[in-house]
Amino acid sequence: MMKEMKEEMQEGMKEEMQEGMKKEMQEGMKEEMQEGMKEEMQEGMKEEMQEGMKEEMIRGDTKGDTSGENCNKKKVLAIDAEKCIGCRACSSACPEGLIGLSEEGGRRNLKFPESCSLDCERCALTCPEEAITFVSEEGRSPAFSGSRTLALGLMACRKCSASFATERELERVRQAVSLKVPLRPGGDFWMELCPACRQESFREKEAGAILRERKIKGNL
Amino acid sequence: MPEAVYADLSRCIGCRACELACERENKSSRISVKVLSGLAAAPVSCRQCEIPLCTAPCPKGALSCENGKLEYEAENCTGCGLCTLACPFGTAVLRAGIIERCNLCPGMETPACVATCPAGALIYTEPGSLGENIRQRRAKRMNRALEPPAPAGRRAE
Numbered sequence: 001m002m003k004e005m006k007e008e009m010q011e012g013m014k015e016e017m018q019e020g021m022k023k024e025m026q027e028g029m030k031e032e033m034q035e036g037m038k039e040e041m042q043e044g045m046k047e048e049m050q051e052g053m054k055e056e057m058i059r060g061d062t063k064g065d066t067s068g069e070n071c072n073k074k075k076v077l078a079i080d081a082e083k084c085i086g087c088r089a090c091s092s093a094c095p096e097g098l099i100g101l102s103e104e105g106g107r108r109n110l111k112f113p114e115s116c117s118l119d120c121e122r123c124a125l126t127c128p129e130e131a132i133t134f135v136s137e138e139g140r141s142p143a144f145s146g147s148r149t150l151a152l153g154l155m156a157c158r159k160c161s162a163s164f165a166t167e168r169e170l171e172r173v174r175q176a177v178s179l180k181v182p183l184r185p186g187g188d189f190w191m192e193l194c195p196a197c198r199q200e201s202f203r204e205k206e207a208g209a210i211l212r213e214r215k216i217k218g219n220l
Numbered sequence: 221m222p223e224a225v226y227a228d229l230s231r232c233i234g235c236r237a238c239e240l241a242c243e244r245e246n247k248s249s250r251i252s253v254k255v256l257s258g259l260a261a262a263p264v265s266c267r268q269c270e271i272p273l274c275t276a277p278c279p280k281g282a283l284s285c286e287n288g289k290l291e292y293e294a295e296n297c298t299g300c301g302l303c304t305l306a307c308p309f310g311t312a313v314l315r316a317g318i319i320e321r322c323n324l325c326p327g328m329e330t331p332a333c334v335a336t337c338p339a340g341a342l343i344y345t346e347p348g349s350l351g352e353n354i355r356q357r358r359a360k361r362m363n364r365a366l367e368p369p370a371p372a373g374r375r376a377e
Contacts, residue, residue: 089300126298128279176277195310207262
């Protein structure tokens with residue numbers, strides 16, 4: 001799969017160059033090709049995946065035996081359980097949906113696979129905490145062996161008591177927000193509400209005056 | 221202060237035309253209207269904060285604020301949803317891995333919701349001139365109230 005992709009990419013690049021790009025650009029492109037083939041590949045992957053998700057998957061399957069093994073040898077997923085905040089970005093980024101998500105008993109469970117057949121690293125790139133890394137199979141520590149499940153505590157909304165985010169997510173948000181604006185004690189009450197209830201309480205506050213006015217009128 | 225869509229709740233009739241207009245323009249509605257105790261309807265959309273808190277936790281700088289204008293680059297968005305947790309008004313929504321919030325309909329003179337509001341309840345303006353609007357309107361009302369009453373059977377205005 002990788003080889004095919006590379007060939008496609010190179011052909012595409014050549015054509016583009018011939019069509020009359022500037023010399024500077026050509027040099028730049030060459031350098032990019034050599035230095036950052038991976039990045040280029042990932043961009044290519046994205047496009048192709050979007051265009052022909054199914055075809056890609058089928059091709060991957062038919063060639064799965066050889067390429068899959070190669071990938072497994074190359075790298076495995078390593079999750080830093082301390083860093084992960086459980087934001088689900090990796091799960092939505094994974095083109096094969098290998099990162100399992102479930103919520104039960106006030107916990108959000110993320111199930112990471114040991115390795116994957118695709119050569120994309122998209123989950124690692126998308127992780128806001130850089131908790132996902134790809135390590136070579138020889139170099140990994142025994143702690144990372146096998147598939148891993150992380151269970152992160154969820155916060156319940158103070159108003160509707162629906163769990164809406166993990167404690168770590170909120171902690172991170174609180175930190176980031178307090179760097180930007182000093183939060184007065186009591187001024188961060190909204191942090192403990194789910195987004196829907198935040199909107200609702202804002203709506204109620206906005207409409208408070210007019211509600212009172214109309215209630216009085218109605219009674220008269 | 222940045223411009224934003226403000227609502228005059230005394231005028232809102234809760235017809236939800238703004239929701240439809242937004243949906244038509246942006247594929248999903250970024251303004252929501254709800255009726256409270258059967259007495260008042262209140263639309264809520266992005267407040268276009270001067271110091272937007274939603275940008276604070278963004279890990280890849282997809283949401284940023286420059287010169288009071290909120291910028292969103294969908295390419296950089298990882299879909300982690302931290303901005304939705306940082307918005308005090310709950311107006312940023314994560315849909316299909318992409319953050320959706322009011323961007324004031326770029327390319328249009330007035331946002332679709334404002335242009336469509338049949339009751340004239342939505343105002344697209346700076347908050348400063350908003351106060352002016354309200355004050356002027358109140359002054360007009362006061363003037364009308366102080367004027368001698370119009371002859372019966374005919375109403376001024």
